[in-house]
Structure formats: structure tokens, C-alpha cells
Amino acid sequence: MAWLQLQLQLQRIINKIPPLPHSTPPSRFFSKSSPYVVKVGIPEFLNGIGNGVESHVAKLESEIGDFHKLLVTRTLKLKKLGIPCKHRKLILTYTHKYRLGLWRPRVESIKA
Numbered sequence: 001m002a003w004l005q006l007q008l009q010l011q012r013i014i015n016k017i018p019p020l021p022h023s024t025p026p027s028r029f030f031s032k033s034s035p036y037v038v039k040v041g042i043p044e045f046l047n048g049i050g051n052g053v054e055s056h057v058a059k060l061e062s063e064i065g066d067f068h069k070l071l072v073t074r075t076l077k078l079k080k081l082g083i084p085c086k087h088r089k090l091i092l093t094y095t096h097k098y099r100l101g102l103w104r105p106r107v108e109s110i111k112a
Helices: 002-016 026-030 042-049 053-063 067-071 075-080 085-100
Strands: none
Touching (some): 042 053, 075 085
């Protein structure tokens, strides 16, 4: 009973709050180009992870070959290739995030 009264009070308070005005057009937020790599391969992916994982680019390209095969590679395969545990964990974590669409490798900024 008390829970229902609390919900009704909260609903009345929420209804009294005026909506925010939409003075800025939403296109303003999307005017900049994307800072992410458009075509992702094994070298771009491992360079995006960093932390020393990029040292395994040649090994993974020769053994696995395709980026999409890397996305479904399991830990035992990486272990057989001689990749250390810390790097395996990073690769598997970021491949999972990439598959879910939560992470993409960023473009390296050009330093003058």
C-alpha cells in the first residue's frame, strides 16, 4: 500500500517537470567525420588494442589469415600459436567487444 502511494507521488512530481526545449538541431552532433578505421584487418585491430599485442601481427596473419576468422578464434588456438596469456586475454576481450559492436579500433593520429 505504501509502495503504491510512493509511486503515485513520484508520478505527480514527474508530470510537473516541463520538457526540455529542443533548440539545437540534432545534425550538429554528427557533423564531424568518424575517427574510426573504416576497413579493419588483423594489423589495424591489434594496433588498436595496443599493450604489446601488435607484436603478434605477422604470426596471426600467417596462421589465421582472415580477420573474420580471428573474430571466432578460441583461446586454445591462440595458445598453440605461442601467444602469452595476457595478450590472449586482450585479443579475446576485444574480439568479443567488436562482435557486439561496442568497440572499434581508432585511427592513429598523425604526429608532426
